[in-house]
Amino acid sequence: MKKEKIYGIYRGDEFVTVGTLKECAEHLGVKENTIRFMTTPSYAKRRKDDGNSLVAFLVE
Template sequence: MKEYAIYRGDEFKYIGTAEECAEFLGCKVETFKFYLTPTYQRRVEKRKRPKNYIVVVRLDDEE
């Protein structure tokens, strides 16, 4: 299973699957997956205070 880590700025918030993370954030799975896209990442970088925004990182299994 793919797992993701959620951060608000530099502060760690949660680890889980896409469904669990979406539930934690109170949003749809599609919205959660949007946080992984380059489009969202560019939008955050353009903001005045990007440290206040949600950042999602995919955790890869080591095999």
């Protein structure tokens, strides 16, 4: 069985949540694809560095 990946979500320097794609998506009220997109370089280029943007990291 494949081990699920764990993601950490932050808003600026503030911790929001940690969990699987499904858990994080449910906590934030968004789709799983949104969490996946938040880990991409494209999202990093688009988001504003105002300290209010959400950022997702793959926890290894």
